[in-house]
Amino acid sequence: MPALPDPQKAKPCVLVIDDDEAVGWAIARRLGSDFRVVAVGDPAVAVTVALQERPGIILCDINMPRMQGDEVAFALSQDPGTADIPLVYLTALVSPEEAPELAGVFGDHPAISKSASTEELREVITYFLGVED
Template sequence: MTPMLRDLPDPERAKPCVLVIDDDEAVAWAIAGRLGRDFRVVGVSDPSQAVTLARELRPGVILCDISMPRMTGDEVAFALSQDIATAQIPFVYLTALVSPEEGMELDAVFGDHPAVSKSATTEELREVIAWALGIDDD
């Protein structure tokens, strides 16, 4: 019996999921546009929804803005770390506070989480995500 089209796997679901948490939804759209070929990017502009969405999506990595109203990136990281379902998801700070060159200097400044500049090149974003996912990005 030939499988029906609706029974075939969704190629978008096969891509590693990247959850982007940023109060500016344009940031998630920009990242999705730059990385959408290789990753399934889902954005949320309300950081208080991060834990719930992370539990539902089971993303491979979370990129989170540091400076947001209502809930900072540190508060999001702490909330995720307190939930057994989300505590092991790799977490990377996403910031406009530094240039791409300074991004690597932020590693471990905010806990054990690396940081990447919002103005990083597509290749730099890919490298950080691949590193967080534990995959070789050649």
């Protein structure tokens, strides 16, 4: 008998790149069962994981050791397999109210505060995925 498809793989994938493992866990819990969250703690493997997982959106920390968020964004933009994946920066540097002030600061990529509400996080993700929440 052939194996049944994995229902997890049918969910939209959100790739979280953050050196703090707890951030990936927290986002996975906050997004509930509607999304498949893949967390990466080492930004140097982000392109490889993105090529394997084919996320619909990438949430990337800005301030990480060894490789900053803008370096990750640049590396992703250089690979044809990942260049078109929307990237949103995650930051603890500003409050949710201040996050809109970062528009344009990091190139074309928007930013969202790590302390944004679950509703705000879901709105950003569903917007870039083009799905209704």
